[in-house]
Amino acid sequence: MRRNIVHPGAKSLSYAIREIVQVGYKMRQLGVDITWENIGDPIQKGEKVAPWIRQILHEIVDQEVSWAYCDTAGVPQTREFLASQVNSRGGVQITPDDIIFFNGIGDAVAKVYGFLRREARVIGATPAYSTHSSAEAAHSGYEHLTYDLDPRNNWMPDLDDLRLKVKYNDSIAAILMINPDNPTGTVYPMEVLQEVVKIARDHNLFLIFDEIYTHIVYNGCKTTHLSEFIGDVCGIAMRGISKEYPWPGSRCGWIEVLNRGKDQMFDTYVDSLLASKRLEVCSTTMPQLTIPRVMGDSRYAPHLKQRAATFQARANEAHAALSGIPGVLVNKPSGAFYVTVMFEPGVLSNRQTLPIANPKAKAMVEQITQGVANDFRFVYYLLGATGICVVPLTGFCCRHDGFRITLLECDDARRRWTFDTLAQAMREYLASA
Numbered sequence: 001m002r003r004n005i006v007h008p009g010a011k012s013l014s015y016a017i018r019e020i021v022q023v024g025y026k027m028r029q030l031g032v033d034i035t036w037e038n039i040g041d042p043i044q045k046g047e048k049v050a051p052w053i054r055q056i057l058h059e060i061v062d063q064e065v066s067w068a069y070c071d072t073a074g075v076p077q078t079r080e081f082l083a084s085q086v087n088s089r090g091g092v093q094i095t096p097d098d099i100i101f102f103n104g105i106g107d108a109v110a111k112v113y114g115f116l117r118r119e120a121r122v123i124g125a126t127p128a129y130s131t132h133s134s135a136e137a138a139h140s141g142y143e144h145l146t147y148d149l150d151p152r153n154n155w156m157p158d159l160d161d162l163r164l165k166v167k168y169n170d171s172i173a174a175i176l177m178i179n180p181d182n183p184t185g186t187v188y189p190m191e192v193l194q195e196v197v198k199i200a201r202d203h204n205l206f207l208i209f210d211e212i213y214t215h216i217v218y219n220g221c222k223t224t225h226l227s228e229f230i231g232d233v234c235g236i237a238m239r240g241i242s243k244e245y246p247w248p249g250s251r252c253g254w255i256e257v258l259n260r261g262k263d264q265m266f267d268t269y270v271d272s273l274l275a276s277k278r279l280e281v282c283s284t285t286m287p288q289l290t291i292p293r294v295m296g297d298s299r300y301a302p303h304l305k306q307r308a309a310t311f312q313a314r315a316n317e318a319h320a321a322l323s324g325i326p327g328v329l330v331n332k333p334s335g336a337f338y339v340t341v342m343f344e345p346g347v348l349s350n351r352q353t354l355p356i357a358n359p360k361a362k363a364m365v366e367q368i369t370q371g372v373a374n375d376f377r378f379v380y381y382l383l384g385a386t387g388i389c390v391v392p393l394t395g396f397c398c399r400h401d402g403f404r405i406t407l408l409e410c411d412d413a414r415r416r417w418t419f420d421t422l423a424q425a426m427r428e429y430l431a432s433a
Ligand SMILES: Cc1ncc(COP(=O)(O)O)c(C=O)c1O
Pocket: 040, 103, 104, 105, 106, 107, 129, 131, 178, 182, 210, 212, 239, 240, 241, 242, 248, 251, 252, 253
């Protein structure tokens, strides 16, 4: 090429959750039966969308308007419905213009970081969810800035770490939180949330809260929305239907812009998000049309409650199966549908192995484990030996070794097998050298 055509942020675009799939596919070609535990797609893991939600979609398919473009910001009556839901919670009050639709939070993330001024940084948690961390790193051209979540304190944020990083790095313009969190499954208590708001207020930052899992909370935790505790700080809450209906293939999510009028620069920035969406015309229309009908239906609250109860039972099942292994730390999740398993420092080495019966898979694992991080090594051996495909924790912009599994498997026997096999594999691997 006459010019260098590669974006300076190109090397930051990594997504461990999907990258492991390529290895899984190769392993499958070699004859290994794969149990996909890498991706948070409830449908792929066997969940059936409730018949009444499907029925609403059938009816919407028959409306002509469903097939048309919609307003750039989204379908007006849906934005009105969502704004009134926010307002009914009694915190920050918004108008329908404060709701902007995107093709999933994934699209919102690309715009929110992509249209920030290059020198303006967003600090997020480590372990980090790759869509945010990669987009922020690509936008800035530097490694993603992070504050620590503490595995010994149920993955709560180290607020001193956050406070100091914000104080001494004036390029930081915003704090990101995912609540409930991916990959840890932690739900942040009000004291923590209020302290994060205080840090933002003290340093004149805005907040980005990814609330895609906000209605999947259990084990005694409660849903809290950013609008309820943000006070007068500017913020963006990200919501969607991928995990709730669940309908990840809808590619439908939205942002709620909070306290837009409180800061002129924030207001101009939000305008640029809408302007960038305008260049694409609009987001998917049909899923937006379902929202007032599905979320406004009297069956929706029981639907959410029943799903939360299901994930609670599975979280407790996973915790019971995976905890108690020396050198392994497992926190019980209270939201979303993931469990993060961490190996204590020093327990992994580059000599540990698992027996792999398939000779071709064994050869492949021996080859791809050369020079990789210790938790990637475990994950590849696990894949070759058992077919279970999990995501290494260091793939989440994280210095701790470990991996993430999901709570999504709907086949009870298969889920039980997965957790038990994982526990057995960890014991065997740790004892192997
Ligand atoms: C924290 C978080 N945010 C956003 C998404 C993706 O949301 P969407 O399907 O709306 O793009 C995911 C998907 O796993 C996620 O875990």
